Amino acid sequence: MQFSKWHGLGNDFVIVNGMKEHFSDYRQQALAVCDRNFGIGADGLVIILPSDIADFKMRIFNSDGSEADMCGNATRCVARYLYETGLTAKTAMTLDTLAGIIKPELIFENGKLATVKVDMGQPRLKRGETPMAGNPEEHAIHVPLEVNGKTYFVTCLSMGNPHCVIFVDDVATIDLPVIGPKIETHSLFPKKTNVEFIQVIDAHTLRMRVWERGAGITKACGTGASAALVAAVLNGHTGRKATVKLDGGNLFIEWADNNHIYKSGPAVEVFRGEYLL
Known part of the structure; x- marks a missing residue:
């Protein structure tokens, strides 16, 4: 399985292009991959998949195997990963998550990436x-x-x-x-x-x-x-x-x-x- 290891402020993820790499049990794979002694080591495993409603679908599995609805740090990492691996030429993109459509944007200054800005949507207070x-x-x-x-x-x-x-x-x-x-x-x-x-x-x-x-x-x-x-x-x-x-x-x-x-x-x-x- 080809992978890329990323972090957002130390919150770290293994990102896998699920359009090329295939395995049947994401939960078990997350448990194995995220193990810091016997695997790669990470807070989560992120799978990139095709989407009918956004540019890509993002599935996130925590180190305990549970699936996360959304993750802000993972979103920034995925956005840069997609752009720098050539999977998209867009600097502003949409990601399909369990929490809905998330919109990250790569911000460049003088030709260099300065930050990744994410529209996290509206807070739900009830x-x-x-x-x-x-x-x-x-x-x-x-x-x-x-x-x-x-x-x-x-x-x-x-x-x-x-x-x-x-x-x-x-x-x-x-x-x-x-x-x-x-x-x-x-x-x-x-x-x-x-x-x-x-x-x-x-x-x-x-x-x-x-x-x-x-x-x-x-x-x-x-x-x-x-x-x-x-x-x-x-x-x-x-x-x-x-x-x-x-x-x-x-x-x-x-x-x-x-x-x-x-x-x-x-x-x-x-x-x-x-x-x-």
């Missing part, structure tokens, strides 16, 4: 859209959630996948390997959830640590950073543009007047090769 238990029409903004005998105040929403955002004074004090999976699998979230702990640096800057659904601790999460800005605005912490500082680097997020979230950041190819099935 409990029923997240999904989250409770009145499906209500918004979950700064609501109490008890875990391990401690009460956290959470803001929950969907960016095509579920997010639980928690504002804290210092993200460095959070025992993420312990509390992350407890919230991910909490009974409030029927499809589990991504978990973001956010420290407000100032009105234009957020510091974030993330526990990703199906992947655990990662260095960055694009949909999570998008959800963090939305939650920060809803809780009065920031304006509608902010830099989100993650363990792997920075993303710039904007909640535009058209209600769409725009995310800009890097996408880097690490290596390519042949995986022996």
Whole structure:
């Protein structure tokens, strides 16, 4: 199997052209490929396929074998991969995902790639859209959630996948390997959830640590950073543009007047090769 290894701020993926490479069980392949001791090592396996409604279809499988609806960092990597491998000549393209059509764009300055900007679509704020238990029409903004005998105040929403955002004074004090999976699998979230702990640096800057659904601790999460800005605005912490500082680097997020979230950041190819099935 020919593959290419990419990362977006340390959130890493194995990308495979599924129009050339064929295997029957994506879940099992993800478990094998993403294993950091016995495989290539990655947070996820991304398969590029043809689509009837977009330029390409993107399927994303987490390191635990589960399929993700969407991933912002993977989207940036896929967009650059498609362009640089000659699969498309477009710098602005459409990707068919389980979360709907996503629109990444390669931004060039002086002939060099400066960043990859992704239209992440509109945030979905109702409990029923997240999904989250409770009145499906209500918004979950700064609501109490008890875990391990401690009460956290959470803001929950969907960016095509579920997010639980928690504002804290210092993200460095959070025992993420312990509390992350407890919230991910909490009974409030029927499809589990991504978990973001956010420290407000100032009105234009957020510091974030993330526990990703199906992947655990990662260095960055694009949909999570998008959800963090939305939650920060809803809780009065920031304006509608902010830099989100993650363990792997920075993303710039904007909640535009058209209600769409725009995310800009890097996408880097690490290596390519042949995986022996």
